[in-house]
Amino acid sequence: MSKLKIFITFSLLLPVLASSNAKSYSADDVINFAKAYVEQNIEQPANGKIQVTPATIDPRITIKPCSVPLSANIPENYSSRNLNVKISCESSTPWQLFLPVKVETTVPVLVSNGKIAKGSILSNDNIRIEWHDLYRIRGEVIDEPSKVLGARTKRTLTAGAIITNKVICVVCKGETVTISAESDSFIIKTSGIALKNATFDEQVRVRNSRSGKVITAQVKSINQVVINL
Incomplete structure (x- = not known):
């Protein structure tokens, strides 16, 4: 067999070899890959935690095998709550897809156990810690009950109300x-x-x-x- 024929035969075999070495991915594989990537690469607030929830992949989408490890990318200008993760296969037959991912960031906040009347003293009996969505909180929150034990409320608080510095007096007029x-x-x-x-x-x-x-x-x-x- 001539060198030319050998080269042509080998060249024709390359796609077959590449295909045989390619790894197949299910929709769950891609979803779990995106979830792990976001958890490792998005900033987590001090004392807080994040919950990452990728969207499902349309069953009509065919995920082709990939002969190299998958890669992921988060856009530079992304929302703190919703983002599109780019999943790519950078092989000789490349492909990519964008997967919407919801990120919920929660932090511990101090809330009232029940209704607290104006002028009441805060104690372990009428306050507790709850986890709240960071982006739904207004004002500077308090995350340690010990900081405010003995403080007074400047107004009546409803059950479950978030306790901030604005609703309490640490030093109260006339005391x-x-x-x-x-x-x-x-x-x-x-x-x-x-x-x-x-x-x-x-x-x-x-x-x-x-x-x-x-x-x-x-x-x-x-x-x-x-x-x-």
Whole structure:
């Protein structure tokens, strides 16, 4: 047999060899591949979790075998909740498909156990943690009950209401607070009366119970304010 005939015969065999080495993929294989890729490549919020739900693949779509590992890509400008994952076979007979994927991001938030009247003190009995969709939450949430135990509600809360800094006072008008004057070398503590409602890290005016002097201090924790000297 001449070299030409050998070359032609071998060339004709190449597609057959490639086809025999190709791996077949079911619709479930592709869906699971896309799900795993998104879970590994999308940012997860601190203290939160994500749930990835790919769409089903139309049974009329034929998924051809692929002789190389599948690859995936997430578009640069994608929605945080919905995206189209590009699944590709980069073999000598390439193919690609786009699979819609829903991403639900949830975070722990503090909510009311039941109806809480205005002015009530928050305790372990009337608050609990629930997981909520991050993109349906408005305002800065609180994710640790211990942070607000002893705080008061500034308005009536319905059952299941999300508790944010806006609906509570950590320091409440007319109540006694501890004033800490702090420097690098010492701390002096005294008591005072809060002249307005305030929450974490806010500035609040306080009247010193001993001197009668009004000062401005920063809210540190429940009924505690601090002045940095």
